Amino acid sequence: xxxxxxxxxxxxxxxxxxxxxxxxxxxxxxxxxxxxxxxxxxxxxxxxxxxxxxxxxxxxxxxxxxxxxxxxxxxxxxxxxxxxxxxxxxxxxxxxxxxxxxxxxxxxxxx
Amino acid sequence: xxxxxxxxxxxxxxxxxxxxxxxxxxxxxxxxxxxxxxxxxxxxxxxxxxxxxxxxxxxxxxxxxxxxxxxxxxxxxxxxxxxxxxxxxxxxxxxxxxxxxxxxxxxxxxxxxxxxxxxxxxxxxxxxxxxxxxxxxxxxxxxxxxxxxxxxxxxxxxxxxxxxxxxxxxxxxxxxxxxxxxxxxxxxxxxxxxxxxxxxxxxxxxxxxxxxxxxxxxxxxxxxxxxxxxxxxxxxxxxxxxxxxxxxxxxxxxxxxxxxxxxxxxxxxxxxxxxxxxxxxxxxxxxxxxxxxxxxxxxxxxxxxxxxxxxxxxxxxxxxxxxxxxxxxxxxxxxxxxxxxxxxxxxxxxxxxxxxxxxxxxxxxxxxxxxxxxxxxxxxxxxxxxxxxxxxxxxxxxxxxxxxxxxxxxxxxxxxxxxxxxxxxxxxxxxxxxxxxxxxxxxxxxxxxxxxxxxxxxxxxxxxxxxxxxxxxxxxxxxxxxxxxxxxxxxxxxxxxxxxxxxxxxxxxxxxxxxxxxxxxxxxxxxxxxx
Numbered sequence: 205x206x207x208x209x210x211x212x213x214x215x216x217x218x219x220x221x222x223x224x225x226x227x228x229x230x231x232x233x234x235x236x237x238x239x240x241x242x243x244x245x246x247x248x249x250x251x252x253x254x255x256x257x258x259x260x261x262x263x264x265x266x267x268x269x270x271x272x273x274x275x276x277x278x279x280x281x282x283x284x285x286x287x288x289x290x291x292x293x294x295x296x297x298x299x300x301x302x303x304x305x306x307x308x309x310x311x312x313x314x315x
Numbered sequence: 316x317x318x319x320x321x322x323x324x325x326x327x328x329x330x331x332x333x334x335x336x337x338x339x340x341x342x343x344x345x346x347x348x349x350x351x352x353x354x355x356x357x358x359x360x361x362x363x364x365x366x367x368x369x370x371x372x373x374x375x376x377x378x379x380x381x382x383x384x385x386x387x388x389x390x391x392x393x394x395x396x397x398x399x400x401x402x403x404x405x406x407x408x409x410x411x412x413x414x415x416x417x418x419x420x421x422x423x424x425x426x427x428x429x430x431x432x433x434x435x436x437x438x439x440x441x442x443x444x445x446x447x448x449x450x451x452x453x454x455x456x457x458x459x460x461x462x463x464x465x466x467x468x469x470x471x472x473x474x475x476x477x478x479x480x481x482x483x484x485x486x487x488x489x490x491x492x493x494x495x496x497x498x499x500x501x502x503x504x505x506x507x508x509x510x511x512x513x514x515x516x517x518x519x520x521x522x523x524x525x526x527x528x529x530x531x532x533x534x535x536x537x538x539x540x541x542x543x544x545x546x547x548x549x550x551x552x553x554x555x556x557x558x559x560x561x562x563x564x565x566x567x568x569x570x571x572x573x574x575x576x577x578x579x580x581x582x583x584x585x586x587x588x589x590x591x592x593x594x595x596x597x598x599x600x601x602x603x604x605x606x607x608x609x610x611x612x613x614x615x616x617x618x619x620x621x622x623x624x625x626x627x628x629x630x631x632x633x634x635x636x637x638x639x640x641x642x643x644x645x646x647x648x649x650x651x652x653x654x655x656x657x658x659x660x661x662x663x664x665x666x667x668x669x670x671x672x673x674x675x676x677x678x679x680x681x682x683x684x685x686x687x688x689x690x691x692x693x694x695x696x697x698x699x700x701x702x703x704x705x706x707x708x709x710x711x712x713x714x715x716x717x718x719x720x721x722x723x724x725x726x727x728x729x730x731x732x733x734x735x736x737x738x739x740x741x742x743x744x745x746x747x748x749x750x751x752x753x754x755x756x757x758x759x760x761x762x763x764x765x766x767x768x769x770x771x772x773x774x775x776x777x778x779x780x781x782x783x784x785x786x787x788x789x790x791x792x793x794x795x796x797x798x799x800x801x802x803x804x805x806x807x808x809x810x811x812x813x814x815x816x817x818x819x820x821x822x823x824x825x826x827x828x829x830x831x832x833x834x835x836x837x838x839x840x841x842x843x844x845x846x
Contacts, residue, residue: 229758230721258727258747260754261817265810272807289747296751296820302807 205234209242210252210309217248217280219309227256227263235266243270247279250312254285259293271303280304284312316433317341321351321377322366322395327418331364331395334422338429348372352380359386362432364416367396367407375410382411389439391432460491460518467525468495471699477503478581479701482672484679486643486696493520493572494641494695495528499535501547504581510639510699511574512593514615523570527616530560550576551626554589558616558624565617573615575639579631581705586629586637591615594642597661599668601634601717601772602791603832604765606661606668633705634717634772636668636675643694644679647686655686669768671719672700712777718761719770726757726775730786733777737784739842749840752821753786755814756797756836764792764834783823788836796827797836 210219220242227235243249251267253259267283274281284306286294294300306312318340322328325346332342343360345351349371355363363381365374372380374394381390394407397418404415413435414428464487471483483496493513500506511527513520534556538548548556554576565571575593577586588596592615595608612625640660647655655663667678679698704717714729716722730753734746741749753775761771774789800815819825824839 226724228723228754229761230723258750258754260751260758261811261813262758264813268807268810288744289751292744292747293751293817296817297803297813298805299807302805 205231205238207235207238207242209245217250217282217313218242218246219250219252219313221252221254222256225255226258227253227266228258228260229262232262232266235263236269239266239270243273247274247277248281249274249279250282250284250306250309252285252309253283253287253290256290257287259290261293261297264293264297264299267303268299282306282312284309316362317343317360319343319345319351319354319360319363321345321348321364321369321374323347323369324366327366327395327420330420331425334420334425338426348374348377352377355381355384355390359388360390361388361436362391362393362429364393364395367394367398375407375412378407378411388443389436391436393428393432456518457491460521461487463518463521463525464491464494468493468521468528469697470497472496472498472506472508472701473500476500476506478506478579478705479508479703480672481508481699481701482676483699484676484697486680486683488516488643488695491517491521492695493524494643494697495524496639496697496699497528497531505547505578507550507576507578508639508699508701509574509576510593510641510697511572512641512695513572514570520570523565523568523572527557527561527572527574531557534560549626550578550587550589551624554591554613554616554624558620558622562617562620562622566620571615571617577637577639579701579703581703584631584703584705586631586703587626588629589613589624589626591624592618594640594645595657597636597638597640597657597664598629598631599636599638599664600632601636601669601770602632604665604669604791606665608657608661631703631705632772633703633715634770635703636664637701637703638664639699639701641695641697643696644683644698646694647683649686669765669770671769672702675700713774715772715774717770718757718773723754723757723761726773727754729775730777734784737777737779739779739782739784741784741840741842745840745843748821749784749786749838752818752838752840753788755818755821756786756788756838759795759797759814760788760790760792760834760836763795764790766793768792782842784840784842786838786840788838789830789833790836791833794827794829794834797825798827 205224208221210221224231271281282304285308286305318335320328320332320342323346332344335342345354348369352372365377367374378392391413393414393416394412395416395418416428469485472481474481496510498506498508513523534553538556539545573592575590577588579586590611591613595611597606598609599606609629610627612627613622645655645657645660649655667675683696705715727750731750734741734749760773764771771790776787778785797815797818803812803816822838822840826837828835
């Protein structure tokens, strides 16, 4: 799995785009590996999930661990461009209350 | 020639040295035996002339020390003596002296003795060269034999086909052996794998192995293309025809070989095999998690021209592990001093068979390192491991597969296809919820039903009953009722624990029960038909 840092806009947040059609049990280890060096590059992040059509609870767990890591260093993590399926998962376990979720990267950066 | 002269009588030494130098020899002088011995330890001399009577170490002592020393080339020793006593001379010859020079020195005798020494040293040199050439030729033969074995004899099966996944390990012995393996693939769902071992060692065994292997290929081709009733021969027909081709020759050559031939057919989930005296195939059943040794069916090839070859059958399930191995494995001596043997090897396999094949073979390799390898037998150590995958497609509305985390996508695709085909009118959102539920359920099964195992055989059936779509998940291992699971923590402080609650929210009903020796988890989802 690759995750590309798209840009730092307004000198604020680093947008990270996840290039994978799913984030699940099968590939969560490679997500963590790809994520780990990027977490030092900024304090504020937006993860762009446009390509991710499917996520399971293991994928969700990896997102939560990113969120806790970033918050513990005083940073922020926002998510954007969730597919209907992925949004459904977040709502199901009420993680839409734990994460700040936006429709587009621009919206996530604007606030 | 470079000559060492040792004599404590300086005057007599000078005469000798002068004579030798006049004959263009290069002379090194030692004034006593001890000095001579210390020079000899630093540099080898082909010819040594020693005075018998010397202080510290006399000529005989130096002579004995030279003979006791391990040297690459021969040292010719002449003792310088005034003694003419027969008994003394016999004793000197016994002690390793080659010749004598009488004091006072006679130049004519010296020349004659040196000629003798030279002749003997040249002969010795020629013999040594021939020996070394022979040794090199022998080494080359061993290397060629090893190359023959590697290139011609050992052709491991393809790593993946539709029916099977394979990996193999081969550690050759110091000598060349006649172990061989090869395969035939007949389309996507049918693969034959065979392994054999020729009695004896060395290039002859390797050549017999190569001959039998090509014989087997010839038999296969001739049976496939014969005019009356052509077609793929059964393993027993093939081995019978191989036997007709090679048995008489093997008996003539005074050799025989063990051979195990197995066919994997994923359209019937059956392994058909003929085992001619080879170590028994180990079958690890993924469903029960236990090993079974498959019976040997016949005597080795080359034993009897009247042998009638029988094939046996074994029913396979996705995830089953089959092992073909040489007796180099079962002949291992364990640290307790006992031979490993087939039964103990099967027990050993039982607790490791679930591992991915490569990891499993690393364990097999480590087993050898931990064991007291029986050096005197020095057998080849080979093991071909086969994971039966079966056909991972819909059959009678069910998908059976060896499920590891990498195969969950196949499970989702299967359920998605069935849900669409059910014509219950599920919305996209309902289908995605269903798939999420199935994903959580099957990844739970893979992770938790057999602790430590990275894969598990599961069967997924989908049914439609009275407007309800039902997904049944059959799997072995620890019983677990998701209805007993605790509620998840929803404040973001925990990464896991959501799975069960997600399953319950994704479908309308979750049911669990034991079905025979398997677990059965059923997810039911009602189509939300708008009135």
